[in-house]
Amino acid sequence: FSFLQERLRYMLVLLLLLHSTESFYVPGVAPINFHRNDPVEIKAVKLTSSRTQLPYEYYSLPFCQPSKITYKAENLGEVLRGDRIVNTPFQVSMNVEKKCEVLCNLPNKPVILTVEQSKLIAERIREDYYVHLIADNLPVATRLEFYSNREEEEKKKEKDVQFEHGYRLGFMDGNKFYLHNHLSFILYYHREDVEESQEHTYRVVRFEVIPQSIKLEDLKADEKSMCTLPEATGSAPQEIDPTKENQLLFTYSVHWEESDIKWASRWDTYLTMSDVQIHWFSIINSVVVVFFLSGILSMIIIRTLRKDIANYNKEDDIEDTMEESGWKLVHGDVFRPPQYPMILSSLLGSGIQLFCMILIVIFVAMLGMLSPSSRGALMTTACFLFMFMGVFGGFFAGRLYRTLKGHRWKKGAFCTATLYPGVVFGICFVLNCFIWGKHSSGAVPFPTMVALLCMWFGISLPLVYLGYYFGFRKQPYDNPVRTNQIPRQIPEQRWYMNKFVGILMAGILPFGAMFIELFFIFSAIWENQFYYLFGFLFLVFIILVVSCSQISIVMVYFQLCAEDYRWWWRTFLVSGGSAFYVLIYAVFYFVNKLDIVEFIPSLLYFGYTALMVLSFWLLTGTIGFYAAYMFVRKIYAAVKID
Secondary structure, three states, X not given: OHXXXXXXXXXXXXHHHHHHOOOXXXXXXXXXXXXXXXXXXXXXXXXXXXXXXXXXXXXXXXXXXXXXXXXXOOOHHHHHHOOOOEEOOOOOEOOOOEEEEEOOOOOOOOEEEOXXXXXXXXXXXXXXXXEEEEEOOEEOEEEXXXXXXXXXXXXXXXXXXXXXXXXXXXXXXXXXXXXXXXXXXXXXXXXXXXXXXXXXXXXXXXXXXXXXXXXXXXXXXXXXXXXXXXXXXXXXXXXXXXXXXXEEOOEEEEEEEEOOOOHHHOOHHHHOOOXXXXXXHHHHXXXXXXXXXXXXXXXXXXXXXXXXXXXXXXXOXXXXXHHOOOHHHHOOOOOOOOOOHHHHHHXXXXXXXXXXXXXXXXXXXXXXXXXOOOOOHHHHHHHHHHHHOHHHHHHHHHHHHHHOOOOOHHHHHHHHHHHHHHHXXXXXXXXXXXXXXXXXXXXXXXXXXXXXXXHHHHHHHHHHXXXXXXXXXXXXXXXXXXXXXXXXXXXXXXXXXXXXXXXXXXHHHHHHHHHXXXXXXXXXXXXXXXXXXXXXXHHHHHHHHHXXXXXXXXXXXXXXXXXXXXXXXXXXXXXXXXXXXXXXXXXXXXXXXXXXXXXXXXXXHHHHHHHHHHHHHHXXXXXXXXXXXXXXXXXXXXXXXX
């Protein structure tokens, strides 16, 4: 009993700790305390552009380099995202101001860019590239101030502030290119409370930059690498002429400000979204619509079913029952195994694998454990979870395959372990070849690819086999009615019972419930935004599961009433109907929101979109299939069959 008390006390402490860490990212990164004059290292992450979708590493452009370049060891997620974190020559010390300092080369010897380098920089400026730096794991942001549509009097007082991730490499004016060669860093620190005798410690809580373009002649530099900035009005920007050599200086200044923001909530500025209300509104709207429709559908189905079952179970008027039409008539064929049972069970196994992975990832992220502060954590977790969920995928696929009278379990297991992952790997490999051709850091390096293949064949494949073996040995799902020897003839179906009409009808409700969230997810993937609203996403996921299940049950009921018993494949296809709408939305997003014009970025967009649509179809199809299967078994168990 004392042991039990101890366990309860431990759990209570844990719960209290979890409760007190609402604004604190649970595993996150431990805070680093700096004393005055301590070096604050500034690292570069990558260059990105939403126009080309191709990240490049920082030193792909001729920036100033330190004496020794060292790359940070990265996790799987960072590598897949194209991050290449590297040191830079910026010398920044805690709470030490710098007016203006030359970054590299002696002040009387400016940096000379060759024609090739000038061309490259001009091209990157034209493609709208942003540079991403980090200080103490905090990404740099550019402050954007603008007046909102308020009354004229209020305009003078209040500006809306938003932050842009990274800073622009340069800008264009007409056909001329200008490079941001001077960076004004503004770092905010939070002074930690310490005892009087101790030295003050500081923590970095915000990292902003104001990029400027200043002509070489206007930057007056002395022998000690110090420089003086010109007056804002009189300076000319630093032009980069792609047709000849260019001379310029790279300079920077550092300004420190004290801030009330605590370390735990330092990411809040990056994650503030201007439209949280839209989010709440859309979620509440979706919840109301889905549950309203759910209620109606459930009532109709339950009432109709009760009537059906009562009619079918009346024993006295047997003659009427003989002429009865409807779903009871197909009882001898409804559990007849479909064509290609191995492929069906393999796809459903992959669907279960995806379902488990997505559920766990969203739930863990909702608890704050996969916040943007731990870079690449989300991607790494998703990859490893998909591998380990192979056990469940294999188990469900094996059991279903046995139910469908399959015998070759080894081939079935191999099919489950390789069909969907093989398609994903194939598409990614082809896209990766194109990215390699562009020398982008977004290309997955060869060793990482080998590591992923080893994970697939060394972790995922054996686990799928293990699950499949136990699933296949387990008792198959018991079907409440026997299957006849001779299949029934299927009457001619009405036009609205067509597969494609079914897909269009069934996809609307689940897609409608989640399309606002889809917009934010697309922005996060294609426009380098942070996505962090996993609480909303969890809610949307539950709505999606509920709506897919119901639509699937309704569709299978109509199909059986029309005396068409071939529901196995059809339910799987029709339940994934919302994936078709996701594809249409992706095309709409590409045309209206993105500024992509070149071939390779377009190929990347549609390649990755195809993967998303395929995965979404597997996920929703699996949810719908299992809901329909449970429903069919329930209704046939409720009627008396002679």
